[in-house]
Amino acid sequence: MTNNGRSSQSRPVQLDEVSKAIIEQLQADGRRSYADVGKAVGLSEAAVRQRVQRLTESGVMQIVAVTDPMQLGFTTQAMIGIRTAGDTRVLAARLAEIPEIDYVVLTAGSFDVMAEVVCENDDELLELLNTRIRVIEGVQSTETFVYLKLQKQFYNWGTR
Amino acid sequence: MTNNGRSSQSRPVQLDEVSKAIIEQLQADGRRSYADVGKAVGLSEAAVRQRVQRLTESGVMQIVAVTDPMQLGFTTQAMIGIRTAGDTRVLAARLAEIPEIDYVVLTAGSFDVMAEVVCENDDELLELLNTRIRVIEGVQSTETFVYLKLQKQFYNWGTR
DNA sequence: AGTGAAACGACCGTAGA
């Protein structure tokens, strides 16, 4: 879970080309040895390790396992746009507590909050919508966009 | 970039509790040693290594570096819903080529495609929308939901 | 911030159950 947004108080970090190159290496394979990465970017193993540590501790980068829901039999995914009459932050917090919801963002526009859900099947999505989302206090309407195909998913924002 | 969706032909993988535990360990820290993970889940180092290899090769899991756009000074993010008169797959493919767009999904509902963008500022988003998205052949309308706050982001679908 | 070197620990291949 992250906590970013326009209200983020931390100042932006300016990466040099070497750090960007390190991140690119680890984006391809998060377990590549520091020595290998060092060879690729022209730095010693120790220097790479120090930079990775700094990047990780500052929250700029993290190395994590990510899983593919489709491969695990979660065949139904959807984005849900929600309008509320109440405090949008309260709604977002309530949505974030639901384990089937992996992504919650407060937005400007015709939805107050958008949430992505991962479900085993359509029935589970329907159940979730009606018994756990639409019943949240203040919710006025929801609009569901069922995923037909995930075309692109890129985890490495800011290093393109 | 992934390639999932309802059209996915691969059959679901059923994970046992041990593999789920391994994934949980590596979700917290993708660089933890196999020996450490083994201690946590009650398996030898070699067994953990084999399971991680299988999980990775089958595409169920991958260990990667992820970065935080806000920390890097990309202060403007948005979800864009798009309607097209043409082939939605062609539109999705064109959108996927744009580096500022990190997420593209074909949907059922009042949008044909939804895309997430990461920009340095509002001007860049405006420029992108008008000169590279709305000009794509067939695009009929776009609706932009600027992010005010990212509330939840979870990378480990299917192991909740 | 970076390098280099030595001790330590992790990783890999193979054998065996």
Add this chain to the structure above:
DNA sequence: TCTACGGTCGTTTCACT
């Protein structure tokens, strides 16, 4: 698919720049 084990390579610490 697991454990056991030895060789190799990566990581860690530290002294130095």
